[in-house]
Amino acid sequence: MSLESIASIANVSMVDPAFGSMAAAQQQAGFSQMVSKGLGEVNQKLLSTQTDLQQLAVGDVQNLHQVMINLEEARMSFQLLMQVRNRVLEAYQDVMKMSV
Template sequence: MDINALSRIGGVQPQIQPKTYSVDEVSKSFSSFLSDAMTQVNQAQLESADLTAKFAAGQIQDIHQVTIAGQKSSVMLQLTMQVRNKVIESYQEIMRMPL
């Protein structure tokens, strides 16, 4: 078996230039991501509250639907709080760094 033959297979691969983003583009992208995420969490909370109210009024018979919506909104809120805590912790760590 000729191992050197494998090195000839490689050929020329084009160089792909990564796209560079400006600070404004990154800021807008990040802020829109956070805004969308908060909107989704809020929507899940509202949906859970609506399903709970409908279940209490007897309009919904399936408790599973209500429980799943409640757990989904709870997990989303917990994740949001953990991300917030990590961001605050990172900010505080950066502020403690000596210049």
């Protein structure tokens, strides 16, 4: 056992209860930031794919394979986003059905 692990245990035992609630708020903010970042990335992929498709329609595309790969990546990321949303909604509905 190292001194660092002992020091971290000592720090945990001295945690203020108010600090614990502040840590929970930071975790919630971290989760909301993570969700916002994920939504932004999916949106960015969809917008870049839309631009690629417009260039394809005009005939201004140098690499058709890369356009199709980008299109498929955007489609898969959107499907993943929808599946995560569906699972979160199902979990929320299950929690709301529970009796207290």
